[in-house]
Amino acid sequence: MQAILSLVDLRKDYQEGEIVVHVLKGINMEVEKGEFTAIAGPSGSGKTTLLNLIGCLDKPTSGKVFIDGVDMSTYSKKELANIRREKIGFVFQSFNLIPILTAYENVAFPLSLLGKSADEIDKKVKGILNDVGLGGLEHRYPRELSGGQQQRVAVARALIKEPSIILADEPTANLDSTTGGEILDLMKKMNEQKEATFVFSTHDHSVMDRAKRVVNLRDGQIYSDERK
Protein backbone atom coordinates (compact mmCIF):
# COMPACT_ATOMS: atom_id res chain seq x y z
CA MET A 1 0.00 0.00 0.00
CA GLN A 2 1.34 3.43 -0.89
CA ALA A 3 2.25 5.66 2.02
CA ILE A 4 0.12 8.76 2.42
CA LEU A 5 2.84 10.33 4.46
CA SER A 6 6.60 9.79 4.28
CA LEU A 7 9.15 11.52 6.46
CA VAL A 8 12.75 11.27 5.33
CA ASP A 9 15.55 12.19 7.75
CA LEU A 10 13.44 15.02 9.10
CA ARG A 11 15.32 17.47 11.28
CA LYS A 12 14.27 20.66 13.00
CA ASP A 13 16.54 23.02 14.89
CA TYR A 14 15.57 26.12 16.82
CA GLN A 15 17.87 28.96 17.69
CA GLU A 16 17.48 30.04 21.30
CA GLY A 17 19.87 32.93 21.80
CA GLU A 18 23.28 31.56 20.96
CA ILE A 19 22.25 27.96 21.50
CA VAL A 20 20.89 25.77 18.73
CA VAL A 21 18.29 23.36 20.03
CA HIS A 22 17.94 20.17 17.93
CA VAL A 23 14.28 19.35 18.44
CA LEU A 24 13.98 16.64 15.80
CA LYS A 25 17.08 14.66 14.97
CA GLY A 26 16.35 12.70 11.83
CA ILE A 27 12.87 11.22 11.78
CA ASN A 28 12.11 8.54 9.21
CA MET A 29 8.65 7.06 9.07
CA GLU A 30 5.75 6.30 6.77
CA VAL A 31 2.03 6.40 7.41
CA GLU A 32 -0.31 4.41 5.20
CA LYS A 33 -3.91 5.18 4.37
CA GLY A 34 -6.33 4.31 7.17
CA GLU A 35 -3.73 4.17 9.90
CA PHE A 36 -4.62 5.39 13.39
CA THR A 37 -1.26 6.46 14.72
CA ALA A 38 -0.35 7.99 18.05
CA ILE A 39 2.85 9.98 18.38
CA ALA A 40 3.71 9.48 22.01
CA GLY A 41 6.40 10.85 24.20
CA PRO A 42 7.06 13.10 27.16
CA SER A 43 6.87 16.90 27.03
CA GLY A 44 9.67 18.37 24.91
CA SER A 45 10.19 15.19 22.94
CA GLY A 46 9.18 16.98 19.71
CA LYS A 47 5.64 15.68 19.18
CA THR A 48 4.06 19.05 18.38
CA THR A 49 7.03 20.08 16.21
CA LEU A 50 6.67 16.85 14.25
CA LEU A 51 2.93 17.41 13.73
CA ASN A 52 3.61 21.00 12.66
CA LEU A 53 6.06 19.78 10.01
CA ILE A 54 3.68 17.07 8.81
CA GLY A 55 0.89 19.66 8.67
CA CYS A 56 3.00 22.06 6.56
CA LEU A 57 2.68 24.68 9.27
CA ASP A 58 6.45 24.87 9.64
CA LYS A 59 9.44 24.07 7.44
CA PRO A 60 12.07 21.48 8.42
CA THR A 61 15.69 22.48 8.86
CA SER A 62 16.53 19.52 6.65
CA GLY A 63 14.87 16.36 5.43
CA LYS A 64 11.68 15.96 3.51
CA VAL A 65 7.94 15.55 4.05
CA PHE A 66 6.05 13.72 1.31
CA ILE A 67 2.28 13.86 1.28
CA ASP A 68 0.65 11.58 -1.29
CA GLY A 69 4.12 11.16 -2.74
CA VAL A 70 4.69 14.89 -3.26
CA ASP A 71 7.69 16.61 -1.71
CA MET A 72 6.41 19.55 0.32
CA SER A 73 9.82 21.23 0.60
CA THR A 74 9.54 22.58 -2.96
CA TYR A 75 6.20 24.28 -2.32
CA SER A 76 5.65 28.01 -1.82
CA LYS A 77 3.70 29.48 1.09
CA LYS A 78 0.58 29.78 -1.05
CA GLU A 79 0.93 26.23 -2.38
CA LEU A 80 1.34 24.92 1.16
CA ALA A 81 -1.86 26.76 2.12
CA ASN A 82 -3.57 24.95 -0.75
CA ILE A 83 -2.19 21.60 0.45
CA ARG A 84 -3.51 22.27 3.95
CA ARG A 85 -6.82 23.37 2.49
CA GLU A 86 -7.26 20.20 0.43
CA LYS A 87 -5.27 17.40 2.00
CA ILE A 88 -4.85 18.01 5.73
CA GLY A 89 -7.37 18.20 8.54
CA PHE A 90 -6.48 19.60 11.96
CA VAL A 91 -7.87 18.94 15.43
CA PHE A 92 -6.40 21.22 18.06
CA GLN A 93 -5.97 20.72 21.78
CA SER A 94 -8.07 23.78 22.63
CA PHE A 95 -10.72 23.09 19.94
CA ASN A 96 -10.08 26.44 18.18
CA LEU A 97 -13.58 26.89 16.84
CA ILE A 98 -14.56 30.27 15.42
CA PRO A 99 -16.78 31.79 18.13
CA ILE A 100 -19.01 33.82 15.80
CA LEU A 101 -19.91 30.78 13.72
CA THR A 102 -22.41 28.10 14.69
CA ALA A 103 -21.40 24.44 14.87
CA TYR A 104 -22.80 24.05 11.36
CA GLU A 105 -20.84 27.04 10.03
CA ASN A 106 -17.63 25.94 11.75
CA VAL A 107 -17.85 22.53 10.12
CA ALA A 108 -18.75 24.13 6.79
CA PHE A 109 -15.75 26.50 6.96
CA PRO A 110 -13.19 24.24 5.16
CA LEU A 111 -15.71 23.48 2.39
CA SER A 112 -16.48 27.19 2.00
CA LEU A 113 -12.74 27.80 1.57
CA LEU A 114 -12.76 25.15 -1.14
CA GLY A 115 -15.61 26.99 -2.87
CA LYS A 116 -18.08 24.11 -2.66
CA SER A 117 -21.73 24.76 -3.49
CA ALA A 118 -24.24 25.50 -0.74
CA ASP A 119 -26.15 22.30 -1.51
CA GLU A 120 -23.05 20.12 -1.28
CA ILE A 121 -21.97 21.86 1.93
CA ASP A 122 -25.41 21.41 3.48
CA LYS A 123 -25.58 17.72 2.65
CA LYS A 124 -22.07 16.97 3.91
CA VAL A 125 -22.26 19.09 7.06
CA LYS A 126 -25.56 17.63 8.20
CA GLY A 127 -24.26 14.14 7.52
CA ILE A 128 -21.02 14.55 9.43
CA LEU A 129 -22.68 16.31 12.36
CA ASN A 130 -24.98 13.31 12.69
CA ASP A 131 -21.97 11.00 12.43
CA VAL A 132 -20.21 12.76 15.32
CA GLY A 133 -23.38 12.76 17.42
CA LEU A 134 -24.23 16.45 17.14
CA GLY A 135 -27.43 16.15 15.12
CA GLY A 136 -29.83 18.85 16.33
CA LEU A 137 -27.08 21.04 17.72
CA GLU A 138 -26.13 22.56 14.35
CA HIS A 139 -27.20 26.06 15.22
CA ARG A 140 -25.48 26.30 18.55
CA TYR A 141 -22.50 28.56 18.94
CA PRO A 142 -19.30 27.15 20.50
CA ARG A 143 -20.05 28.95 23.77
CA GLU A 144 -23.30 27.00 23.96
CA LEU A 145 -21.52 23.63 23.66
CA SER A 146 -19.58 21.58 26.22
CA GLY A 147 -15.85 20.96 25.75
CA GLY A 148 -16.53 17.48 24.43
CA GLN A 149 -19.15 18.75 22.00
CA GLN A 150 -16.77 21.46 20.81
CA GLN A 151 -14.09 18.87 20.13
CA ARG A 152 -16.64 16.78 18.22
CA VAL A 153 -17.30 19.84 16.06
CA ALA A 154 -13.53 20.16 15.56
CA VAL A 155 -13.29 16.49 14.52
CA ALA A 156 -16.20 16.98 12.11
CA ARG A 157 -14.49 20.10 10.73
CA ALA A 158 -11.30 18.10 10.14
CA LEU A 159 -13.15 15.23 8.47
CA ILE A 160 -15.60 17.17 6.31
CA LYS A 161 -13.28 17.70 3.36
CA GLU A 162 -12.14 14.05 3.40
CA PRO A 163 -8.45 14.94 3.70
CA SER A 164 -5.54 12.59 3.08
CA ILE A 165 -4.52 12.87 6.70
CA ILE A 166 -5.95 14.28 9.93
CA LEU A 167 -3.53 15.63 12.47
CA ALA A 168 -4.59 16.02 16.08
CA ASP A 169 -2.31 17.67 18.61
CA GLU A 170 -3.20 16.34 22.08
CA PRO A 171 -6.91 16.27 21.17
CA THR A 172 -7.99 15.08 24.61
CA ALA A 173 -5.69 17.17 26.79
CA ASN A 174 -8.36 19.76 27.59
CA LEU A 175 -11.05 17.20 28.33
CA ASP A 176 -11.83 15.01 31.31
CA SER A 177 -10.89 11.36 30.91
CA THR A 178 -14.42 10.16 30.08
CA THR A 179 -15.00 12.83 27.45
CA GLY A 180 -11.44 12.37 26.16
CA GLY A 181 -12.15 8.67 25.77
CA GLU A 182 -15.35 9.45 23.88
CA ILE A 183 -13.48 11.72 21.49
CA LEU A 184 -10.86 9.03 20.90
CA ASP A 185 -13.61 6.50 20.28
CA LEU A 186 -15.22 8.90 17.84
CA MET A 187 -11.94 9.42 16.00
CA LYS A 188 -11.43 5.65 15.87
CA LYS A 189 -14.96 5.15 14.58
CA MET A 190 -14.37 7.70 11.84
CA ASN A 191 -11.05 6.00 11.07
CA GLU A 192 -12.81 2.69 10.62
CA GLN A 193 -15.97 3.91 8.91
CA LYS A 194 -14.44 6.46 6.58
CA GLU A 195 -10.91 5.04 6.34
CA ALA A 196 -9.66 8.43 7.54
CA THR A 197 -5.98 8.48 8.37
CA PHE A 198 -5.27 9.92 11.82
CA VAL A 199 -1.96 10.96 13.31
CA PHE A 200 -2.30 12.36 16.81
CA SER A 201 0.05 13.30 19.56
CA THR A 202 -0.46 12.30 23.18
CA HIS A 203 1.33 11.52 26.38
CA ASP A 204 -1.72 9.86 27.91
CA HIS A 205 -1.41 6.05 28.17
CA SER A 206 -5.16 5.48 27.98
CA VAL A 207 -5.14 7.31 24.64
CA MET A 208 -2.15 5.31 23.41
CA ASP A 209 -4.03 2.11 24.25
CA ARG A 210 -6.68 3.02 21.68
CA ALA A 211 -4.15 3.63 18.89
CA LYS A 212 -3.41 0.95 16.29
CA ARG A 213 0.15 2.19 16.01
CA VAL A 214 2.22 4.01 18.61
CA VAL A 215 5.36 5.90 17.59
CA ASN A 216 7.39 6.83 20.67
CA LEU A 217 9.58 9.88 20.49
CA ARG A 218 12.45 10.51 22.86
CA ASP A 219 14.74 13.51 22.53
CA GLY A 220 13.74 14.17 18.96
CA GLN A 221 14.21 10.64 17.71
CA ILE A 222 11.93 7.65 17.18
CA TYR A 223 12.51 5.40 20.17
CA SER A 224 9.99 2.77 19.22
CA ASP A 225 7.36 2.18 16.54
CA GLU A 226 4.78 -0.50 17.46
CA ARG A 227 1.82 -1.68 15.41
CA LYS A 228 -0.93 -3.53 17.24
Place this chain on the structure above:
Amino acid sequence: MRFIMRFAFKNIWRYKKRTIITFVAISIGIAAFVFVDSMLKGVHYESLRNFIDYESGHLKIYNREFYKEMVDEGFLLLDEGINNYQEVEKLIKTDSLLIASRITFNARLVNEEISGERPFTIVGIDPEKDRNVYRLPDAMLSGRSLTSGERGIIIGRMGAEKMEAKLGSTLTILTRTRNDTYQTISLDVVGIIDPPNPNVSKSVAYIPLDTVDVDLDMEGSVTEIGIRIKSGEVDKQLSKLNDILRDSNLSQLQVVSWKELGKDWITLSKSKTTGSYILILMVFIISAVGVINTMMMSVFERVKEIGMMRALGMRDSEVLWDFIFEGAAIGFFGALLGLCMGFILNSYLVYHGIDLSYLKDVDIGYRIMKVAKGIWNPGAFVFAFIFAITAPALISIYPSRKAIKMEITQALRTA
Protein backbone atom coordinates in the same frame (compact mmCIF):
# COMPACT_ATOMS: atom_id res chain seq x y z
CA MET B 1 -14.70 35.92 -2.26
CA ARG B 2 -18.42 35.99 -1.44
CA PHE B 3 -17.74 33.63 1.44
CA ILE B 4 -15.00 35.96 2.73
CA MET B 5 -17.42 38.91 2.49
CA ARG B 6 -20.10 37.04 4.41
CA PHE B 7 -17.54 35.97 6.98
CA ALA B 8 -16.31 39.59 7.34
CA PHE B 9 -19.88 40.77 7.82
CA LYS B 10 -20.37 38.29 10.67
CA ASN B 11 -17.07 39.32 12.18
CA ILE B 12 -17.98 42.99 12.54
CA TRP B 13 -20.71 41.98 14.98
CA ARG B 14 -18.27 39.97 17.11
CA TYR B 15 -17.91 42.90 19.53
CA LYS B 16 -21.17 44.72 19.12
CA LYS B 17 -20.51 47.59 21.53
CA ARG B 18 -17.12 48.37 20.06
CA THR B 19 -18.47 48.20 16.53
CA ILE B 20 -21.37 50.48 17.40
CA ILE B 21 -19.01 53.00 19.03
CA THR B 22 -16.90 52.96 15.88
CA PHE B 23 -20.01 53.39 13.69
CA VAL B 24 -20.97 56.38 15.78
CA ALA B 25 -17.45 57.88 15.59
CA ILE B 26 -17.47 57.52 11.80
CA SER B 27 -20.99 58.80 11.46
CA ILE B 28 -20.28 61.86 13.61
CA GLY B 29 -17.23 62.61 11.45
CA ILE B 30 -19.26 62.20 8.27
CA ALA B 31 -22.20 64.23 9.55
CA ALA B 32 -19.86 66.98 10.78
CA PHE B 33 -18.10 67.07 7.42
CA VAL B 34 -21.35 67.28 5.44
CA PHE B 35 -22.72 69.93 7.80
CA VAL B 36 -19.63 72.13 7.91
CA ASP B 37 -19.00 71.78 4.19
CA SER B 38 -22.58 72.84 3.54
CA MET B 39 -22.32 75.79 5.91
CA LEU B 40 -18.97 76.99 4.56
CA LYS B 41 -20.09 76.73 0.96
CA GLY B 42 -23.46 78.26 1.82
CA VAL B 43 -21.83 81.18 3.63
CA HIS B 44 -19.36 81.65 0.79
CA TYR B 45 -22.03 81.67 -1.93
CA GLU B 46 -24.26 83.92 0.18
CA SER B 47 -21.31 86.28 0.65
CA LEU B 48 -20.71 86.32 -3.10
CA ARG B 49 -24.38 87.02 -3.74
CA ASN B 50 -24.44 89.83 -1.20
CA PHE B 51 -21.27 91.27 -2.65
CA ILE B 52 -22.75 91.24 -6.16
CA ASP B 53 -26.19 92.47 -5.06
CA TYR B 54 -25.03 95.31 -2.83
CA GLU B 55 -21.53 96.27 -3.95
CA SER B 56 -20.20 95.12 -7.27
CA GLY B 57 -22.95 94.01 -9.61
CA HIS B 58 -21.59 91.51 -12.10
CA LEU B 59 -19.37 93.96 -13.92
CA LYS B 60 -18.23 97.53 -13.48
CA ILE B 61 -16.75 99.97 -15.92
CA TYR B 62 -14.13 102.34 -14.51
CA ASN B 63 -11.72 104.90 -15.82
CA ARG B 64 -8.40 103.04 -15.74
CA GLU B 65 -6.75 105.77 -13.64
CA PHE B 66 -9.59 105.79 -11.14
CA TYR B 67 -9.50 102.00 -10.81
CA LYS B 68 -5.70 101.88 -10.44
CA GLU B 69 -5.74 104.53 -7.70
CA MET B 70 -8.66 102.83 -5.94
CA VAL B 71 -6.95 99.46 -5.94
CA ASP B 72 -3.42 100.66 -5.19
CA GLU B 73 -4.06 103.50 -2.75
CA GLY B 74 -7.68 103.27 -1.75
CA PHE B 75 -8.36 106.77 -3.12
CA LEU B 76 -11.49 107.57 -5.10
CA LEU B 77 -10.39 110.29 -7.52
CA LEU B 78 -13.50 112.11 -8.67
CA ASP B 79 -11.61 113.88 -11.45
CA GLU B 80 -10.76 110.51 -13.00
CA GLY B 81 -14.34 109.48 -13.57
CA ILE B 82 -16.31 108.60 -16.68
CA ASN B 83 -17.27 111.90 -18.28
CA ASN B 84 -19.56 110.75 -21.03
CA TYR B 85 -21.21 107.96 -19.11
CA GLN B 86 -24.61 108.25 -20.77
CA GLU B 87 -23.01 107.69 -24.15
CA VAL B 88 -21.16 104.70 -22.78
CA GLU B 89 -24.40 103.34 -21.36
CA LYS B 90 -26.02 103.65 -24.80
CA LEU B 91 -23.00 102.06 -26.44
CA ILE B 92 -23.04 98.95 -24.31
CA LYS B 93 -26.78 98.63 -23.93
CA THR B 94 -28.19 95.25 -24.91
CA ASP B 95 -31.21 93.24 -23.80
CA SER B 96 -29.01 90.97 -21.74
CA LEU B 97 -27.53 93.76 -19.59
CA LEU B 98 -29.00 96.00 -16.89
CA ILE B 99 -27.04 99.17 -16.29
CA ALA B 100 -26.81 101.74 -13.47
CA SER B 101 -24.15 104.41 -13.02
CA ARG B 102 -22.95 105.61 -9.65
CA ILE B 103 -20.68 108.16 -8.05
CA THR B 104 -18.79 106.71 -5.15
CA PHE B 105 -16.68 108.89 -2.87
CA ASN B 106 -15.20 108.87 0.58
CA ALA B 107 -16.48 111.27 3.17
CA ARG B 108 -16.93 111.86 6.85
CA LEU B 109 -20.45 111.82 8.15
CA VAL B 110 -21.58 114.04 10.99
CA ASN B 111 -24.74 113.97 13.05
CA GLU B 112 -25.09 117.46 14.44
CA GLU B 113 -26.94 116.13 17.46
CA ILE B 114 -23.98 114.09 18.67
CA SER B 115 -20.30 114.88 18.77
CA GLY B 116 -17.78 113.20 16.49
CA GLU B 117 -17.74 112.09 12.90
CA ARG B 118 -17.33 108.77 11.13
CA PRO B 119 -15.77 107.75 7.83
CA PHE B 120 -18.35 106.60 5.32
CA THR B 121 -18.50 105.65 1.69
CA ILE B 122 -21.17 107.73 0.03
CA VAL B 123 -22.76 106.46 -3.15
CA GLY B 124 -24.70 108.63 -5.50
CA ILE B 125 -27.38 106.53 -7.18
CA ASP B 126 -30.00 106.97 -9.84
CA PRO B 127 -33.05 105.81 -7.81
CA GLU B 128 -34.83 104.45 -10.87
CA LYS B 129 -31.97 102.63 -12.58
CA ASP B 130 -30.00 101.53 -9.54
CA ARG B 131 -32.57 98.96 -8.47
CA ASN B 132 -32.03 97.15 -11.77
CA VAL B 133 -28.46 96.31 -10.82
CA TYR B 134 -28.40 96.41 -7.03
CA ARG B 135 -30.86 95.21 -4.41
CA LEU B 136 -31.13 98.18 -2.04
CA PRO B 137 -34.95 98.35 -2.10
CA ASP B 138 -35.09 94.71 -0.92
CA ALA B 139 -33.22 95.72 2.22
CA MET B 140 -35.42 98.66 3.20
CA LEU B 141 -35.94 98.53 6.95
CA SER B 142 -37.78 101.81 7.45
CA GLY B 143 -38.59 104.94 5.51
CA ARG B 144 -38.61 105.02 1.73
CA SER B 145 -36.41 104.90 -1.33
CA LEU B 146 -34.68 108.01 -2.65
CA THR B 147 -36.20 110.22 -5.31
CA SER B 148 -34.15 112.15 -7.84
CA GLY B 149 -33.05 115.62 -6.89
CA GLU B 150 -34.04 115.43 -3.25
CA ARG B 151 -31.69 116.19 -0.38
CA GLY B 152 -32.24 112.90 1.28
CA ILE B 153 -29.96 110.12 2.40
CA ILE B 154 -30.41 106.40 2.96
CA ILE B 155 -28.10 104.81 5.48
CA GLY B 156 -27.32 101.24 6.56
CA ARG B 157 -28.76 100.07 9.88
CA MET B 158 -25.45 99.49 11.64
CA GLY B 159 -24.11 102.84 10.41
CA ALA B 160 -27.29 104.56 11.53
CA GLU B 161 -26.98 103.04 14.98
CA LYS B 162 -23.39 104.23 15.27
CA MET B 163 -24.38 107.69 14.07
CA GLU B 164 -27.46 107.61 16.32
CA ALA B 165 -29.42 108.57 13.23
CA LYS B 166 -33.13 107.99 12.81
CA LEU B 167 -35.60 108.73 10.07
CA GLY B 168 -35.71 112.51 9.75
CA SER B 169 -32.29 113.07 11.36
CA THR B 170 -30.09 115.51 9.53
CA LEU B 171 -26.66 114.20 8.58
CA THR B 172 -23.85 116.25 7.14
CA ILE B 173 -21.35 114.91 4.63
CA LEU B 174 -17.86 116.41 4.80
CA THR B 175 -15.90 115.80 1.61
CA ARG B 176 -14.09 117.39 -1.31
CA THR B 177 -15.55 118.19 -4.69
CA ARG B 178 -14.20 117.01 -8.00
CA ASN B 179 -12.15 120.24 -8.04
CA ASP B 180 -10.71 119.37 -4.63
CA THR B 181 -12.49 122.10 -2.69
CA TYR B 182 -14.11 121.33 0.66
CA GLN B 183 -17.81 120.76 0.59
CA THR B 184 -20.47 120.03 3.19
CA ILE B 185 -23.81 118.55 2.23
CA SER B 186 -26.64 118.35 4.74
CA LEU B 187 -29.31 115.75 4.08
CA ASP B 188 -32.27 114.27 5.92
CA VAL B 189 -32.42 110.55 6.53
CA VAL B 190 -35.32 109.28 4.43
CA GLY B 191 -34.64 105.57 4.71
CA ILE B 192 -32.72 103.02 6.71
CA ILE B 193 -31.73 99.78 5.01
CA ASP B 194 -30.73 96.54 6.68
CA PRO B 195 -28.85 94.71 3.96
CA PRO B 196 -27.42 91.24 4.59
CA ASN B 197 -24.02 92.65 3.66
CA PRO B 198 -22.34 94.02 6.81
CA ASN B 199 -19.95 96.24 4.83
CA VAL B 200 -22.87 98.12 3.35
CA SER B 201 -24.84 98.17 6.58
CA LYS B 202 -21.90 99.54 8.55
CA SER B 203 -20.34 102.26 6.45
CA VAL B 204 -22.22 103.05 3.25
CA ALA B 205 -24.84 105.70 2.68
CA TYR B 206 -26.76 106.54 -0.49
CA ILE B 207 -27.86 109.88 -1.90
CA PRO B 208 -29.38 110.83 -5.26
CA LEU B 209 -26.95 110.89 -8.17
CA ASP B 210 -28.08 114.32 -9.37
CA THR B 211 -27.57 115.78 -5.89
CA VAL B 212 -23.99 114.53 -5.89
CA ASP B 213 -23.50 115.77 -9.42
CA VAL B 214 -24.41 119.31 -8.41
CA ASP B 215 -22.80 119.45 -4.98
CA LEU B 216 -19.48 117.85 -6.00
CA ASP B 217 -19.21 119.65 -9.36
CA MET B 218 -19.19 116.35 -11.21
CA GLU B 219 -20.34 118.03 -14.45
CA GLY B 220 -22.22 114.96 -15.61
CA SER B 221 -19.50 112.45 -14.85
CA VAL B 222 -19.74 109.31 -12.72
CA THR B 223 -17.11 107.13 -11.10
CA GLU B 224 -18.48 103.81 -12.30
CA ILE B 225 -21.05 102.09 -14.47
CA GLY B 226 -22.51 99.02 -12.78
CA ILE B 227 -23.82 96.13 -14.87
CA ARG B 228 -26.01 93.13 -14.01
CA ILE B 229 -26.04 90.38 -16.56
CA LYS B 230 -29.48 88.97 -17.22
CA SER B 231 -28.20 86.13 -19.33
CA GLY B 232 -24.81 84.90 -20.39
CA GLU B 233 -21.51 84.31 -18.69
CA VAL B 234 -19.67 87.06 -16.85
CA ASP B 235 -16.29 86.39 -18.46
CA LYS B 236 -17.73 86.36 -21.98
CA GLN B 237 -19.62 89.61 -21.36
CA LEU B 238 -16.50 91.16 -19.85
CA SER B 239 -14.45 90.36 -22.90
CA LYS B 240 -17.23 91.50 -25.22
CA LEU B 241 -17.58 94.85 -23.42
CA ASN B 242 -13.83 95.44 -23.41
CA ASP B 243 -13.86 94.87 -27.16
CA ILE B 244 -16.70 97.37 -27.62
CA LEU B 245 -14.87 100.01 -25.54
CA ARG B 246 -11.62 99.47 -27.41
CA ASP B 247 -13.34 99.61 -30.80
CA SER B 248 -15.03 102.86 -29.80
CA ASN B 249 -11.79 104.56 -28.83
CA LEU B 250 -12.69 104.36 -25.16
CA SER B 251 -9.62 102.42 -24.15
CA GLN B 252 -9.22 104.70 -21.11
CA LEU B 253 -12.12 102.72 -19.67
CA GLN B 254 -11.88 99.18 -18.43
CA VAL B 255 -14.41 96.54 -17.48
CA VAL B 256 -13.84 94.70 -14.23
CA SER B 257 -15.75 91.64 -13.04
CA TRP B 258 -17.01 91.03 -9.49
CA LYS B 259 -14.34 88.32 -9.17
CA GLU B 260 -11.61 90.91 -9.67
CA LEU B 261 -13.30 93.47 -7.44
CA GLY B 262 -13.73 90.99 -4.61
CA LYS B 263 -10.52 89.05 -5.01
CA ASP B 264 -9.02 90.18 -1.70
CA TRP B 265 -11.91 89.15 0.50
CA ILE B 266 -12.65 86.08 -1.63
CA THR B 267 -9.05 84.92 -1.04
CA LEU B 268 -9.49 85.66 2.66
CA SER B 269 -12.78 83.79 2.70
CA LYS B 270 -11.16 80.80 1.00
CA SER B 271 -8.35 80.75 3.55
CA LYS B 272 -10.93 80.82 6.36
CA THR B 273 -12.68 77.93 4.62
CA THR B 274 -9.40 76.02 4.47
CA GLY B 275 -8.96 76.63 8.20
CA SER B 276 -12.41 75.23 8.85
CA TYR B 277 -11.66 72.17 6.73
CA ILE B 278 -8.57 71.60 8.84
CA LEU B 279 -10.87 71.49 11.87
CA ILE B 280 -13.00 68.93 10.07
CA LEU B 281 -9.85 66.99 9.25
CA MET B 282 -9.26 66.80 13.00
CA VAL B 283 -12.73 65.29 13.43
CA PHE B 284 -11.88 62.80 10.69
CA ILE B 285 -8.61 61.97 12.41
CA ILE B 286 -10.46 61.32 15.67
CA SER B 287 -12.84 59.02 13.78
CA ALA B 288 -9.89 57.36 12.08
CA VAL B 289 -8.22 56.73 15.43
CA GLY B 290 -11.44 55.01 16.54
CA VAL B 291 -11.38 52.86 13.43
CA ILE B 292 -7.66 52.08 13.78
CA ASN B 293 -8.25 51.10 17.40
CA THR B 294 -11.15 48.84 16.47
CA MET B 295 -9.30 47.19 13.62
CA MET B 296 -6.07 46.74 15.60
CA MET B 297 -7.95 45.20 18.52
CA SER B 298 -10.01 43.11 16.16
CA VAL B 299 -6.88 41.71 14.54
CA PHE B 300 -4.70 41.29 17.62
CA GLU B 301 -7.44 39.64 19.65
CA ARG B 302 -7.83 37.10 16.88
CA VAL B 303 -4.20 36.20 16.25
CA LYS B 304 -4.73 32.61 17.37
CA GLU B 305 -7.90 32.33 15.35
CA ILE B 306 -6.13 33.76 12.29
CA GLY B 307 -3.40 31.14 12.83
CA MET B 308 -6.04 28.42 13.02
CA MET B 309 -7.77 29.63 9.84
CA ARG B 310 -4.44 29.72 8.02
CA ALA B 311 -3.74 26.20 9.31
CA LEU B 312 -7.06 25.12 7.79
CA GLY B 313 -5.85 26.47 4.47
CA MET B 314 -7.09 30.05 4.41
CA ARG B 315 -4.67 31.95 2.21
CA ASP B 316 -2.92 35.06 3.52
CA SER B 317 -4.64 37.14 0.85
CA GLU B 318 -8.02 35.84 2.05
CA VAL B 319 -7.21 36.83 5.63
CA LEU B 320 -6.21 40.27 4.35
CA TRP B 321 -9.42 40.62 2.34
CA ASP B 322 -11.45 39.52 5.34
CA PHE B 323 -10.14 42.46 7.36
CA ILE B 324 -10.39 44.87 4.44
CA PHE B 325 -14.06 43.91 4.05
CA GLU B 326 -14.58 44.26 7.81
CA GLY B 327 -13.10 47.77 7.71
CA ALA B 328 -15.14 48.67 4.64
CA ALA B 329 -18.33 47.28 6.20
CA ILE B 330 -17.81 49.31 9.38
CA GLY B 331 -17.18 52.35 7.18
CA PHE B 332 -20.24 51.58 5.05
CA PHE B 333 -22.65 51.42 7.98
CA GLY B 334 -20.96 54.38 9.66
CA ALA B 335 -21.29 56.33 6.42
CA LEU B 336 -24.97 55.42 6.02
CA LEU B 337 -25.71 56.58 9.55
CA GLY B 338 -23.49 59.66 9.11
CA LEU B 339 -25.12 60.64 5.83
CA CYS B 340 -28.58 60.25 7.35
CA MET B 341 -27.53 62.46 10.26
CA GLY B 342 -25.82 64.86 7.83
CA PHE B 343 -28.97 64.96 5.67
CA ILE B 344 -31.16 65.87 8.64
CA LEU B 345 -28.72 68.49 9.96
CA ASN B 346 -28.19 69.87 6.49
CA SER B 347 -31.91 70.11 5.81
CA TYR B 348 -32.20 72.35 8.85
CA LEU B 349 -29.20 74.37 7.71
CA VAL B 350 -30.51 74.78 4.16
CA TYR B 351 -34.12 75.62 5.05
CA HIS B 352 -33.69 77.42 8.39
CA GLY B 353 -30.02 78.23 8.80
CA ILE B 354 -28.13 79.23 11.90
CA ASP B 355 -29.23 82.48 13.46
CA LEU B 356 -26.21 84.77 13.78
CA SER B 357 -28.16 87.75 15.11
CA TYR B 358 -26.79 87.08 18.60
CA LEU B 359 -23.40 88.08 17.25
CA LYS B 360 -24.84 91.60 16.88
CA ASP B 361 -22.34 93.60 14.86
CA VAL B 362 -19.39 91.24 15.24
CA ASP B 363 -17.63 90.96 11.90
CA ILE B 364 -17.13 87.26 11.12
CA GLY B 365 -15.25 88.08 7.96
CA TYR B 366 -18.00 87.05 5.55
CA ARG B 367 -20.44 89.30 3.79
CA ILE B 368 -23.39 87.78 5.58
CA MET B 369 -25.54 88.78 8.54
CA LYS B 370 -28.44 87.35 10.51
CA VAL B 371 -28.65 83.80 9.20
CA ALA B 372 -25.96 81.46 7.88
CA LYS B 373 -27.60 79.01 5.53
CA GLY B 374 -26.16 75.90 3.98
CA ILE B 375 -26.45 74.49 0.50
CA TRP B 376 -26.97 71.00 -0.90
CA ASN B 377 -23.64 69.73 -2.14
CA PRO B 378 -24.05 66.18 -3.50
CA GLY B 379 -20.28 66.07 -4.06
CA ALA B 380 -19.68 66.28 -0.30
CA PHE B 381 -22.07 63.37 0.30
CA VAL B 382 -20.38 61.24 -2.35
CA PHE B 383 -16.89 62.14 -1.12
CA ALA B 384 -17.82 61.42 2.51
CA PHE B 385 -19.37 58.08 1.56
CA ILE B 386 -16.38 56.93 -0.48
CA PHE B 387 -13.91 58.19 2.12
CA ALA B 388 -15.78 56.48 4.97
CA ILE B 389 -15.57 53.14 3.19
CA THR B 390 -12.06 53.31 1.78
CA ALA B 391 -10.30 54.80 4.82
CA PRO B 392 -11.22 52.01 7.30
CA ALA B 393 -10.58 49.41 4.58
CA LEU B 394 -7.09 50.79 4.01
CA ILE B 395 -6.47 51.25 7.74
CA SER B 396 -7.23 47.57 8.33
CA ILE B 397 -4.43 46.47 5.99
CA TYR B 398 -1.66 47.36 8.44
CA PRO B 399 -2.66 45.19 11.44
CA SER B 400 -3.84 42.31 9.27
CA ARG B 401 -0.55 42.27 7.33
CA LYS B 402 1.23 42.14 10.66
CA ALA B 403 -0.91 39.20 11.73
CA ILE B 404 -0.30 37.20 8.55
CA LYS B 405 3.43 37.81 8.75
CA MET B 406 3.45 35.87 12.03
CA GLU B 407 4.34 32.19 11.69
CA ILE B 408 1.24 29.99 11.99
CA THR B 409 2.82 27.91 14.74
CA GLN B 410 3.58 31.07 16.73
CA ALA B 411 0.05 32.39 16.18
CA LEU B 412 -1.42 29.10 17.42
CA ARG B 413 0.65 29.33 20.60
CA THR B 414 -0.74 32.77 21.55
CA ALA B 415 -3.29 32.86 24.34
